[in-house]
Amino acid sequence: MSGVSLIGIGAAALVGIGLYGVLMHRSGLRRVLAFNLVGAGVFLMFGIAGKRGAAVGLPGDPVPQALVITGIVVAFAATALAVALLTRLADLRTKPAPMTSNDTPPPSEAP
Amino acid sequence: MADAANATSAGGILLVFAVVVPVIGMLALLMLRLLGLSRAAPVALVAIAGGTAVAFATAYLVIGTQSALVYVVGGWAPPLGLALRADGLSAVMMAMAAVIICGIALYARPQFDAPDEAPEGRRAFAFWALLLGLWSALNLVLVGEDLFNLFVALELLTFAAVPLVCLDGRAETLEAALRYLVFALVGSVLYLLGTAILYGQYGTLDIGLIHDVARPDLPTHAAVALMIGGLMAKAALFPLHLWLPPAHAGAPAPASAVLSALVVKAPFFIILRLWFDVLPGPSAIVAANLLALLGAAAILVCSVVALRQERLKLMIAYSTVAQIGYLFLMFPLTVVPGVPPWETIGWTGGALQLISHAFAKAAMFLAAGLIYEALGHDRMDDLAGAGRAVPVSLFAFGLAGLSLMGLPPSGGFIAKLLLLNAATLAGAWWIAIVISIGGLLAAGYVTRVLKRAMAAPAAAIHTQPVARSRELAALFLALCAVALGLVPLQPFGLFAIGRSVMP
Known part of the structure; x- marks a missing residue:
């Protein structure tokens, strides 16, 4: 088995484990971590596309590396946003009363 | 043919302005104090007026010349560079988004007009900054030609839309926002997986170039199916709609309006691009009927639930x-x-x-x-x-x-x-x-x-x-x-x- 197919199987396994985690876990933090596993699997897929030189016929293709770096930044931002929401939610749950006047909803904004 | 399609057309720079003008407005909001202002709303309204002018100029040019506007970023033609392109549908949707954003801004002005120092000021600032960021991302979805560029645009749209859901900071809306984010992230990661497969197949992500060389084989179909499946979660197609009602109902009214009117349309627009521009050959009637069947279920089930x-x-x-x-x-x-x-x-x-x-x-x-x-x-x-x-x-x-x-x-x-x-x-x-x-x-x-x-x-x-x-x-x-x-x-x-x- 060549290295490329080994990495391919690894990528597929990461995507599978991650999707299982996102769908089956109830806890928000576990879901966010599982999403990062899926992301890692997808970035490996890009790595394979780069190693194979894609359709351009080059021995190695640098474009997927650029895509993966952008993808990692985006996934990092997504994780940061999710964790920010989670910590805020945890704060609200441990302290049920509104923390500051900033958090009391004005009458127009409740559902 | 690809050469002609990938040259910047006269007025193509408008497409760059459509993406950049709202971002400039957003950056100006960050420098509110330096500008000597205390309210976010007036600055945002100026940026919205500018963006609207750009959107209408784009629609005017596209309809006037009866041809698509193209801009090749940095002069680097695809496959290495990125192209922006606005055809009739994109231009009409840009104009539509501009009119709706204007209406929402006029509506939201009295609601989010607190000065920076006031307790409500942070919320007002967040609303206007997110609205501008969302608009920029939406315009990028409408003019993007590169599948990875569209991925980034969709993510920016999500990152602007999710905080809009929980502007009031209550626990219920935070939960709704989190659920929305999880659905959206799974959708975008599936989209990205499809993008990786397409790149491995064709060595380019430019929609026009893929259209020329696409083969109706298994990897292409699997990739497009993954991407459309991911986008369905973002567009809230039944049965992946569970996140939408709490998120859209819990947001403040102007935010609900922009989420329901514009944000869910962006992933659908990309599904249209994939279906008609990327998929090779005549579209598969079985897959088309499956999508229509889900649409029909959405109409019947969710209308009854709405009742x-x-x-x-x-x-x-x-x-x-x-x-x-x-x-x-x-x-x-x-x-x-x-x-x-x-x-x-x-x-x-x-x-x-x-x-x-x-x-x-x-x-x-x-x-x-x-x-x-x-x-x-x-x-x-x-x-x-x-x-x-x-x-x-x-x-x-x-x-x-x-x-x-x-x-x-x-x-x-x-x-x-x-x-x-x-x-x-x-x-x-x-x-x-x-x-x-x-x-x-x-x-x-x-x-x-x-x-x-x-x-x-x-x-x-x-x-x-x-x-x-x-x-x-x-x-x-x-x-x-x-x-x-x-x-x-x-x-x-x-x-x-x-x-x-x-x-």
Whole structure:
């Protein structure tokens, strides 16, 4: 088995484990971590596309590396946003009363 | 052919402005103190005026020259560089988004006008900054030609939309936002997986270049299926809609309007691009029917659920899921032998449904927000008296309802009639039946609200006055939805501009 197919199987396994985690876990933090596993699997897929030189016929293709770096930044931002929401939610749950006047909803904004 | 398609056309720089002007506005908000200002709203309104001018100039150029605008970023042509391109549908949607953002901004100005130092100031700042960021991302979705560029645009759109859901910071809205984020992230990671497979196959992600070389083989189909599946979660197609009602109903009214009218349309627009521009050969009727079947289920199930809601904003949110179902009916209806998809009445009907629903739903959420403010709640059982307290808002709600029901004169009527005609001509009787039943159910949930709101209250109720300008903003968007009913009943060239030369 060549290295490329080994990495391919690894990528597929990461995507599978991650999707299982996102769908089956109830806890928000576990879901966010599982999403990062899926992301890692997808970035490996890009790595394979780069190693194979894609359709351009080059021995190695640098474009997927650029895509993966952008993808990692985006996934990092997504994780940061999710964790920010989670910590805020945890704060609200441990302290049920509104923390500051900033958090009391004005009458127009409740559902 | 690829060379001609990948040269910057005159006025192509407008596409860059469409993406950059809202971002400049957002950055200006960050430097509010340096500019010596204390309120975010005026700065945001200037940026919105600028962005609107750019959107209209783009639409004017595309319609005037009857061809697509193209801009090649940095002069690097695809496959190495990125191209931006606006065809007829993109240009019309950019103009539509600009009009809706203007209406929402006029409505939101009194609501989010607190100075920076006030406790409400942070929320006002967040609203305007997120609105501008969201608009920039939306324009990038509409003009992007590179699949990875579209991925980044979709993510930016999500990152701007999720915090809008939980602006008020209550636990319920935070939960709704988190659930929205999880659905959206799974959707985008599936989209990215499909992108990786397509890159491995073709060595480029430019939609035009892939279109030229795409082969109808298993990897291509699997990649596009993964991408469309991911986008379905973002567009809240039944049964992946569970995140939408709490998120859209919990947000402040102007945020709900922008989420329901514009944000869910972006992933659908990319599905259109994948289906018609990336997929090789004649579209597979089985897959088209599957999408239409999910759309039909959305219309029937979510309209019935909307009928049973006890809260006005939740009802409107379920109505959004039902109306998104109509969009997915168009896929089997664009398969007409010998006619390119964008000249069929199914294509025109679908595109019109996209636009008229955006106007109608924005107007409806804004009107519902005013009803909420006037009465202090949005319980369906206690709506009596709303007709006297906010008559203009209720009128706007009714006009928007016309479009959702598909009654003339309204854009929704023309859209649904075109889809109905296309279904009858194609012999897809089940689609025709679903469209008719969906219209009846929509009439049910809209008149349920109107009837209760027009009734005289049993006891005197205390109502808060609302600004007339905000009522007029809702009415203006509802009138736009009605005005779309004046377009001719035929496939017209506007939505086909730039598609026949799609490389």
